[in-house]
Amino acid sequence: MSRILLKLSGEALSGKNDGSLYDQAVLQDMVAAVRSLVAEHHEVMIVLGGGNLFRGAVLSAQLKVERATADYIGMLATIQNALVVRDYFSASGLDTRVASAIAMPQVCEAYVPKRIARHLEKGRIIIFAAGLGVPYFTTDTTAVQRALELGATEVVFVKNGVDGLYSADPRIERSAQLIKQISASDVVLQRLRALDLSAVALARDNKLPLRIIGMSDLSRALSPDIGSYISPE
Numbered sequence: 001m002s003r004i005l006l007k008l009s010g011e012a013l014s015g016k017n018d019g020s021l022y023d024q025a026v027l028q029d030m031v032a033a034v035r036s037l038v039a040e041h042h043e044v045m046i047v048l049g050g051g052n053l054f055r056g057a058v059l060s061a062q063l064k065v066e067r068a069t070a071d072y073i074g075m076l077a078t079i080q081n082a083l084v085v086r087d088y089f090s091a092s093g094l095d096t097r098v099a100s101a102i103a104m105p106q107v108c109e110a111y112v113p114k115r116i117a118r119h120l121e122k123g124r125i126i127i128f129a130a131g132l133g134v135p136y137f138t139t140d141t142t143a144v145q146r147a148l149e150l151g152a153t154e155v156v157f158v159k160n161g162v163d164g165l166y167s168a169d170p171r172i173e174r175s176a177q178l179i180k181q182i183s184a185s186d187v188v189l190q191r192l193r194a195l196d197l198s199a200v201a202l203a204r205d206n207k208l209p210l211r212i213i214g215m216s217d218l219s220r221a222l223s224p225d226i227g228s229y230i231s232p233e
Helices: 024-039 056-063 067-091 113-121 139-150 184-190 197-205 215-220
Strands: 002-008 042-048 096-100 125-129 154-159 181-183 210-214 228-231
Touching: 002 024, 002 139, 024 042, 024 067, 024 215, 042 067, 042 113, 042 139, 056 067, 067 096, 067 125, 096 113, 113 125, 113 139, 125 139, 139 154, 139 197, 154 215, 181 184, 184 197, 184 228, 210 215
Parallel strands: 002 042, 002 154, 042 125, 096 125, 154 210, 181 228
Antiparallel strands: 210 228
């Protein structure tokens, strides 16, 4: 058995950017991918962003809401996403739990590492919500921290609109090149911002490999032939 953590952006849940908050085709793909990973004897953990529901930077700029307040509201958005995905997974036959860094006992479990480990050992899917429970930390950093604390062998970042790590934003610069493999140190030095650089540095310092793939490749999340691999060097 190995533990895998999937980090999905909130925007990925909304699919084709047609104004919908959730795309059922995306949710179906998530179910199929997770079911395949479980069948291959992986224990699966998931961190979801909240960008399909809320963008703290926008609120801060428009209404002068403090950064910390905006971050807490963003954490609540991740809880909403986690509950939606949990129920969709459960209805599809995947035994799933939500563990929140902000206590909300009426709707989900609190994040207790030993309890989470037992859930994983029983074959349950775990969705982490509310980030780390404190402001100024992204869900990218949450993904790496949870992976480290619970002994994941790899974190796979599933992106919306790109299929890996590029030398520049391919949606802006046509000359941007896909980087198939790179060290975490080089990602930080070159300031390649597909991921939060603090998360990359944390993974590097703790020897945790990272992978970046596109949402369309989720069914092959662990394949070495797709996406970009960030070695912990």
